[in-house]
Amino acid sequence: MTDADFSLWVYLSRTPLLWLTVTLLAYLAADRISAALGRHPLANPMLIAVVIAAGVLFATGTPYRTYFEGAQFVHFLIGPATVALAVPLYRNRRTVLRAILPMGAALLAGSLAAMGSALLIADALGVPGPVLASLAPKSVTAGIAMGIAEGLGGDPALAAVLVILTGAIGAVTVTPLMNGMGMRDMRARGFAAGLAAHGLGTARAFHVDPVAGTFAGIAMALNALLSAILAPVVLRALL
Amino acid sequence: MIPGAALILSCQLFGEALVHATGWPLPGPVLGMIALLLLLLGNDLLARPLDTGFVTGPADALLANLAFLFVPAGVGVVNRLDVLAAHWFGLAMALIASTLIGLVVTVLVFVGVSRLTTRGQAA
Numbered sequence: 614m615t616d617a618d619f620s621l622w623v624y625l626s627r628t629p630l631l632w633l634t635v636t637l638l639a640y641l642a643a644d645r646i647s648a649a650l651g652r653h654p655l656a657n658p659m660l661i662a663v664v665i666a667a668g669v670l671f672a673t674g675t676p677y678r679t680y681f682e683g684a685q686f687v688h689f690l691i692g693p694a695t696v697a698l699a700v701p702l703y704r705n706r707r708t709v710l711r712a713i714l715p716m717g718a719a720l721l722a723g724s725l726a727a728m729g730s731a732l733l734i735a736d737a738l739g740v741p742g743p744v745l746a747s748l749a750p751k752s753v754t755a756g757i758a759m760g761i762a763e764g765l766g767g768d769p770a771l772a773a774v775l776v777i778l779t780g781a782i783g784a785v786t787v788t789p790l791m792n793g794m795g796m797r798d799m800r801a802r803g804f805a806a807g808l809a810a811h812g813l814g815t816a817r818a819f820h821v822d823p824v825a826g827t828f829a830g831i832a833m834a835l836n837a838l839l840s841a842i843l844a845p846v847v848l849r850a851l852l
Numbered sequence: 853m854i855p856g857a858a859l860i861l862s863c864q865l866f867g868e869a870l871v872h873a874t875g876w877p878l879p880g881p882v883l884g885m886i887a888l889l890l891l892l893l894g895n896d897l898l899a900r901p902l903d904t905g906f907v908t909g910p911a912d913a914l915l916a917n918l919a920f921l922f923v924p925a926g927v928g929v930v931n932r933l934d935v936l937a938a939h940w941f942g943l944a945m946a947l948i949a950s951t952l953i954g955l956v957v958t959v960l961v962f963v964g965v966s967r968l969t970t971r972g973q974a975a
Contacts, residue, residue, distance in 0.1 A: 636924060639923065640920050640923055657919075659919040659920070659926060660926070662926075663923055663926035666923060667929060667930045670927065670930055671930065677930050677931045680924075680927060681924060681927075681928075684924030685924065687920070687921055687924050688921065690921050691881075691921045691925075692864050692881040693857075693860045693861060693864055693881075694915060694918055695881035695882060695885055696863045696864045696867070696881055696887075696911075697910070697911035697912075697915055698915070699863075699885045699886070699888035699892060699911070700888075700892070700907070700911035700915075702885075702889055703892040704908075712962075712966065714965055714966075714969045715961070715962045715963075715964075715965040715969065718961050718962070719961040719962035719965065720958075722957050722958065722961040723957050723958030723961065724954075726950075726953050726958075727951065727953065727954025727957075727958075730946075730949060731946045731947065732946075734942070734945055734946040735942045735943060735945075735946035738941060738946070739939075739942055740942040741939075744939055744943070748943070751950070752954060755922060756881065757879040757882070760879070764877075768932075768935075770931055770932060771932045773928050774926075774928055774929045774932050775943070775947065777922055777929070778943075778947050779947050779950075779951055782947055782948055783955065784919075786951065786952060790955055791955075794956070794959070796959055800962070801959045801963045801966065802959060804959070804962050805954070805955045805956075805959040808958045809951050809954035809958060810951060810955075812918050812919070812922060813918075813919055815918060816918040819915065819916075830915075832958070834882050834885055837882050838878055838879065838882050841877045842877060
């Protein structure tokens, strides 16, 4: 690079514009790749976009903090998107009201099973305490999980990574798993996806069926509420 | 688009403010969601003085792109590769097993209780 090229790069790499654009272009490319692979569950657009964007950071030696100064505008929208879940909830209010008992029971059982099994397995395999505190809210949507992990003495950034990995695992496995189990109740399938795999499970559920998506959104919101209360209790009880 | 965005952000602001004022261990955006739901239901009770299209449009647009919103948090993996490398086996096993267990337990309990309650209504 010449000096002029280098100073242009130094200038651009410090503005939010560059990294915001990279995030959008990475997702566009990822979506094309996913479509080219016939929307195979393993070809998750979010995962591919993360790999592309992380590759750009590595290749250019850009610190994550610099990247996030641009990408935070996208990250910020997770909060409003959570509020927006009220709209499908409102549209399907009659279906939802009829399922209030199964939802309550599934919420409590699923939330405890997901959090408890993660902590027990990780603890048995020698994962240390501070990492476990970041692991406890792994099924909760990123912004809220970071707050929960911080309250437990964990690392919010690590919590966000574990949340994304959980969401990716859930989004990739939920459809084949539910088909394999012969589950045809779209309410139950969606509810499981949103509970175990937060926004990424919800996004997947909306792709499969609007009712599944609605129940996924409810499960994601309810699990965020319940996990904020349960995580300190479960972590203390198990360790 | 601006009235819808304003309403969604106002609901979130209300939720966050309520959490900070009361110290409840609850997520602000989730309280914001409940607030927006109550507003939509209230609009029904008042014989729908408002056409809710102004808020449902932006809300649907946000939800249609939900997976995209998680990309910046996901890229954060580059900062925690050391922790992941040190404990990769335990974390991988815990994440994969617990996600599958969470999915299976949730769906089975939902379907089981749903069958029990509908049978109760029929009887």
